[in-house]
Amino acid sequence: MNTNYYAVIMAGGVGSRLWPISTEKYPKQFHDLLGTGESLLQKTFNRINQLIPVENILIATNKRYEQLVLEQLPEISNKQLLLEPAMRNTAPCILYAALKIHQQNKNAVMLVAPSDHWIENETEFIKNIETSFKACAKEDMLMTLGIQPNHPNTGYGYIQFEENSSEIKKVKTFTEKPNLEKATEFLASGDYLWNAGIFVWSVSSILDTFKKYLPKMVNILDNGNNVYNTDLEDDFIKNNYEKCEDISIDFGIMERSEKVHVLPVDFGWNDLGTWGSLYNKLSKDKYQNATVGANTIFKDANGNMISTQNGKKVVVQGLQDFIVVEKDDVLVICPRKEEQDIKQLRTEAKDAFDEKHV
Structure with missing residues (x-):
């Protein structure tokens, strides 16, 4: 396994559209929703572990789910948990992870993946992630995986790409959850993909992008004291994390950066976000x-x-x-x-x- 490969599994959500099974105390990522014998979090971890060493997989979650994560993933240590003391959306959480990984390995390339998605063809998924890792190790780019849409879903964001002969496409636009008319238009045009919220980039690329578009957040979480991966990290995060702006990685970074690319993929993806x-x-x-x-x-x-x-x-x-x-x-x-x-x-x-x- 490549020791420069890292992953952050996002496991802090409440899954409110799957209520009453998913609750604040026990959200959907900790449930075995499809009767496979593994929770969604365990399934995601084991899938990613096919490519990325156990010790390089971090779990970002809310402080209240610390014990649930450690019970379900006995392979990991407390040091691999990113415990958010306050809900601040995805951008601060991803910056925190990137700073922590960068302190360990400046050549790292990282995957950011939700903990609650279903992926049918795991072999194809791993192949797509490897393609993305290799591209991001070579070039200064931010990559996302785009799912081929098969119906005009209004619950997903859409990515418009520039058509070219290469496997990886340059992104033209991001559109947050459109209405049905717009989604139908996007589907017919053929140059739109669903935004799966699965990202790959080198830590140096994403940190440079944060410095450009969210410099205040960088100043809050990176004060030059090298606290990451030391005994001071927990207290530093407790005292500073909630000062960060509440903003998603899509709004804060992906919709603004010029270096965003997408890999169109087809590995039987389902976000298991709703009962439907x-x-x-x-x-x-x-x-x-x-x-x-x-x-x-x-x-x-x-x-x-x-x-x-x-x-x-x-x-x-x-x-x-x-x-x-x-x-x-x-x-x-x-x-x-x-x-x-x-x-x-x-x-x-x-x-x-x-x-x-x-």
């Missing part, structure tokens, strides 16, 4: 009903997604295209086409019920 995306991955009966956990009888019912505690007996009649999810003493029933509303329903439930349910 989970429904798409599950096996279904001849009436397109999908079930997790429950013993179900369906009568005159089709296109439903039912998720309950193991062995719960559920009888469904006359229901079409609904999501029905039970977790402990919470039951959520929602039309599949309105799955994006679950995030808002969770907020309302937080106000109406006890916080422990969300």
